[in-house]
Each structure stands twice: as C-alpha cells, then as structure tokens.
Amino acid sequence: MQLFKKIFVFHSVLLMSLNACTQKQSFDVLSYTSPKGWQKQQNEGGVQLSVTDNKTGAYAIALITKATASDAGAADNFKADWDKLVKASVQVNDAPDMQEPITEKGWDIISGTANYTDNAQKGLATLLTATGGGQMVSVVLMTNTQQYENDLLAFINSLELSDAQKNTNTSTNTNTTTTAATDNSSIVGLWVRYTIETSGYSNGFPQPSGGYFRKEYAFYDDGTYLFRMKNWAVFVKEIEFVYETGNWKLNGNKLTLTPRQGKGGWWSKAASNRTSEWGSLARSGSWKLEPVTYTVDLHYFSGSNETQLILTAPSQTARDGEQDNNTFTFAPRALDKSLIDNPPGLKTGFEHKVLNTPAARTN
Structure with a gap:
C-alpha cells in the first residue's frame, strides 16, 4: 500500500490550517477538521473519527488523544504510544518506517507508519506524537483501503496545535498515581x-x-x-x-x-x-x-x-x-x-x- 507516502509529503504543513473558511473543532491542545460524513466519538481520553463502507468492509479511523503530562523525550513518547495505541490493538510485524522529526510551536513531532493485520484484515497504521511543554499528545490513523485517501490527507493537514509553552498546566492532563x-x-x-x-x-x-x-x-x-x-x-x-x-x-x-x-x-x-x-x-x-x-x-x-x-x-x-x-x-x-x-x-x-x-x- 502506498497510501501514506503522500501524507508525509505534507509534513511541512502538518500544523497549518487546511482552509481558513473550513469550520474547525477543538479537543484539548489540538484543533482539527472532521472529514464530511465521518462518525465522531468522544470521551475524557480522546476523540475518534471513523468511516466504514458496509458493502466492501473498507474503513478509515483517526484518533486524537488527550494531552498527558510527560517528562520523557519525543522518541520515548513515540515508542510508548506505538506499543499502547497500535501494537496493543492490531498485529504489527515490522518496526515503523520513521519520518524525519520536525519542530513546530514548541512541539517535537515524530511520526512513523507500518503495515498491520487484524484477523483477515490488512492495513496501514500511522502514529504521530508531539512532545512539548511538559506533555505529549498523539494522533493515530488506521485504514485498510485507499478509498479514503483524500479524507485522511485533508484531516492531517487540518491539524493545528496550540503553543506548547501555553499548555503547562497539568491540571488538564490525566495524571496517574x-x-x-x-x-x-x-x-x-x-x-x-x-x-x-x-x-x-x-x-x-x-x-x-x-x-x-x-x-x-x-x-x-x-x-x-x-x-x-x-x-x-x-x-x-x-x-x-x-x-x-x-x-x-x-x-x-x-x-x-x-x-x-x-x-x-x-x-x-x-x-x-x-x-x-x-x-x-x-x-x-x-x-x-x-x-x-x-x-x-x-x-x-x-x-x-x-x-x-x-x-x-x-x-x-x-x-x-x-x-x-x-x-x-x-x-x-x-x-x-x-x-x-x-x-x-x-x-x-x-x-x-x-x-x-x-x-x-x-x-
């Protein structure tokens, strides 16, 4: 599958708005534009956007997690969420294909992608993690088709992070004891x-x-x-x-x-x-x-x-x-x-x- 090769071409504008006229939604430190016709589920821990073609079984999913407190480095945060959000959900046999890290608005952004299997389904999973201001946030993409390629590209380019230096109040984070x-x-x-x-x-x-x-x-x-x-x-x-x-x-x-x-x-x-x-x-x-x-x-x-x-x-x-x-x-x-x-x-x-x-x- 070649789906996400195009997505990473847009890395340089990852945190810029796709269209100033497009209505955006916000969750925690991220704003985004939901693809038209996609379903939305939201709870304390994050937001999931998804779409399914019931005739073919094709699907695409985008998950935005809530920012959590972290004093770990960007690479460690990526590995932790890759294990927790991707490997714990589907079978991933290979290490993710990593992209060059970028820095925007005080956030260190790392991304990687890998093929997965889930029972009889095969697809491609992508994880983007942003680390900055004493916290980290992740975005997960999963799909088994190229059918929703344009929707995923538009979603990726609609993502916009708030300034990391302004989000150091850990009271908004999910702290654990x-x-x-x-x-x-x-x-x-x-x-x-x-x-x-x-x-x-x-x-x-x-x-x-x-x-x-x-x-x-x-x-x-x-x-x-x-x-x-x-x-x-x-x-x-x-x-x-x-x-x-x-x-x-x-x-x-x-x-x-x-x-x-x-x-x-x-x-x-x-x-x-x-x-x-x-x-x-x-x-x-x-x-x-x-x-x-x-x-x-x-x-x-x-x-x-x-x-x-x-x-x-x-x-x-x-x-x-x-x-x-x-x-x-x-x-x-x-x-x-x-x-x-x-x-x-x-x-x-x-x-x-x-x-x-x-x-x-x-x-």
Missing part, C-alpha cells in the same frame, strides 16, 4: 474489562462492528470471587460464555485466586441477532481451573477520577488470554451496572450475593 493494594477491602467490588469488537482498531476508541468482548471480576468481602466472560462477535456464529468461582486472598501486593468450579459453553445467537439476547445452548465446553498469583496495583487517574485495578500474571492463563507482559487493566463498576448477563437457566450461585463497591472508585 500508583499504589499497591495491601488490604482486602481495597479490591472488594466489581472490576470490568470491556472491549468493543472492531473492524480494524480497538482500545477505548474503536471502530465498532456491533460485537463485544467482556470480562468481569467480582471480589466479595467474604473472600470469594466470581469471574465471568461473554463474547458476542459479529463474525463468529455463536456466543461464548464462561464463569468461574473460587476464593481470593490478598497478601501485600500479591493476589492469589484459587478456583473451585467453572463452566464454559457456546450459545446460538437470537433470531433477532440482537447482542442483548440469547439463543439456545449449542455445546458445552471444558474450562481449565488455573490457580494464579497476580501482582496487583491500583492506579488512580485524575482525569476520570477513577481508580483502576492492574493485574500482572506470571504467565498466560486461559482466563485472561494474551496480552503484552501478561498485564491487564480493569475499571471499577457498580454491580447493578454490569453488562454481562447469564445465559438462560444458568446459575453461578452468586446471583443474590451483596457486593459493595466503594463510591469513590466509580465517580
């Missing part, structure tokens, strides 16, 4: 890891296909836990559901799970094809009960006023799946806000247990 979870009450509650199925790019700002992958840990103050997993994928015929119950114990920053029972299986999808409905049991599956001791940390994110649970396993487990460094992040959630429901007739034994989640986690 890490503390070890040292007492049992610190992790009591419901912790979730919800991922939207995408047609090419996922991590908080995905291009949704309509499907989802969900995991939950509910840690009760009596030392028991319930783990549930539900996968409803558009391109998979059946719904996968797993549950596991057992005991947990926290010793310093080590969390030990001892499974007692578990069950997995596949259910047909409802005739309506709604993701909230079930069909009938298609087949049962075995579920491996794997005792594990995690290293556990609690990270507080000031931007979202939320404490998240970080679990690092010594090795890969069927329960957690595959992830870089076997590290998994779970967000807090009130029990009545769970997005996982049991299949018809299935009981875990935890249906009537009371779970108190500290309100400070889910502000």
